[in-house]
Amino acid sequence: MxxxxxxxxxxxxxxxxxxxxxxxxxxxxxxxxxxxxxxxxxxxxxxxxxxxxxxxxxxxxxxxEEVPESAGFFSEMTEDELVVLQQMFFGVIICALATLAAKGDLVFTAIFIGAVAAMTGYWLSERSDRVLEGFIKGR
Missing domain, CATH: 2.10.25 (Laminin)
Incomplete structure (x- = not known):
């Protein structure tokens, strides 16, 4: 002022x-x-x-502040849908490895064989009942 x-x-x-x-x-x-x-x-x-x-x-x-739980990408999927996604993912990986192994590269051939064995062991161990049940029911 x-x-x-x-x-x-x-x-x-x-x-x-x-x-x-x-x-x-x-x-x-x-x-x-x-x-x-x-x-x-x-x-x-x-x-x-x-x-x-x-x-x-x-x-x-x-x-x-109450922080709301953010919904994840797979949060609304059922367990069966997640199993199908896992199977598709492993299928794509195995297919890519098989393509590289078919070209005659011994390293990729060994990785391919190991991946097939590991995936088979995984699905036939703890998941075998659910996988077989899914195939029988057509899921």
Whole structure:
């Protein structure tokens, strides 16, 4: 208040006079936000209390945010559908290895034979009942 910012005689609330200028007071230097999980935010001519990160305003208090569980890509699939996807994935891998093995590369031939053996052992061990049941029922 006065004849321009360089000749202040009196400052507005939230400002303090330093020499002939009015500068913003950082109210957050004093503990002004009494609520739990609040943080002070200095604004021009004042301050505001906001919730700290990870908290949200609810009925006048800062409470921990509820983070909704994000749905995964396969979250709505049934167990049987996942088994079919696994079988398709292994089939594609085996097919690619078989193609490389057919070209006569001994390394890929060995990998192909190992992959077929491993997949056969896997499906015929713990999954055998479900796999056989799926084939019988046409799934």
């Amino acid at each position: 006065g004849a321009g910012p360089g000749r202040c005689k009196k400052c507005s609330p939230g400002y303090q006079q330093v020499g002939s200028k009015c500068l913003d007071v950082d109210e957050c230097e004093a503990a002004v936000c009494p609520g739990e999980n609040e943080k002070c935010e200095n604004v021009e001519g004042g301050y505001r209390c906001t919730c700290a990160e990870g908290f949200e305003q609810l009925e006048g208090a800062c409470v921990k």
